[in-house]
Amino acid sequence: MKNIAVFTSNKYVIIGFFILLGISQISAQSLNVYQLFEEDFQQSSSKIATKSSTFIKSNVDVKQGFFTLKKGLKPTIYVDYNKVKQVTGDVAPLILKYENSYSLNILKENNTLINKVELLTIKLKNQNEINNRFDFSSIEGFDNLKYIFIQCNFDCTANDISSFILNVDPKVTIFYMVSNPS
The missing domain is CATH 1.20.5 (Single alpha-helices involved in coiled-coils or other helix-helix interfaces)
Structure with missing residues (x-):
């Protein structure tokens, strides 16, 4: 027994x-967070080097789609300090660019401009901005979002980015890059 x-x-x-x-x-x-380096932008056809994870072959199309949007001249919305500064192009914008994390509250407003956005870019100028969490559960309208690109002007990690971006659709791929401002 x-x-x-x-x-x-x-x-x-x-x-x-x-x-x-x-x-x-x-x-x-x-967790779809990948670090990019300056070389990745210079040679977008090469493999993405990551420190935090392996970028497997099935994600090559994701990388190519990201670089096509990032490098191409696509209709874009520019936002700074909670105000839309400029909208380029004659059709619905595919890119939404934030100059800082303090402007993220504008997304809580009902804004039809973001319905077709595929790439969201956010520039973080200092470590304090990473504390302004970006919670997708309180935002509507990002039905076509495929990529988020975060440019850190300070040393940041995949863990920092994962704590900054909350409740994002798992289909969205997040890229980040550490750059030194000139």
Whole structure:
């Protein structure tokens, strides 16, 4: 009888272990944060070098789509200090550019300009700006968002970016780059 009780409790421990392992695998796979380097922009056809994760071959199309939007002349919305400064192009904008994280509150307003946006870029000028969390659960209208690009003018990590961007659709790929302002 004692052997049956030991076997049953061991079975539950093993099952619990595999459940925890599965949960950690799922959460690791849902994190789509990749670091870019200056060389990636100079040679967009080369593989993306990452320090925090491996950029696997199935994501080559994601990388190419990002660089096509980032480098091309696409209709763009420019936002600074909670005001739309400029909208370029004759069709619905595909890119939304923020000059700082203090302007993110403008997205909580009902704004039809962002419905077609595929790329959101945010420039973070200092470490304090990373504390202005960007929570997608309170924003409507980013139905076509594919990429988020964050340019840090200070040393930031994938963990910093993951704590800055909250509740984003797992299909959205987040790129970030550390750059030194001139």
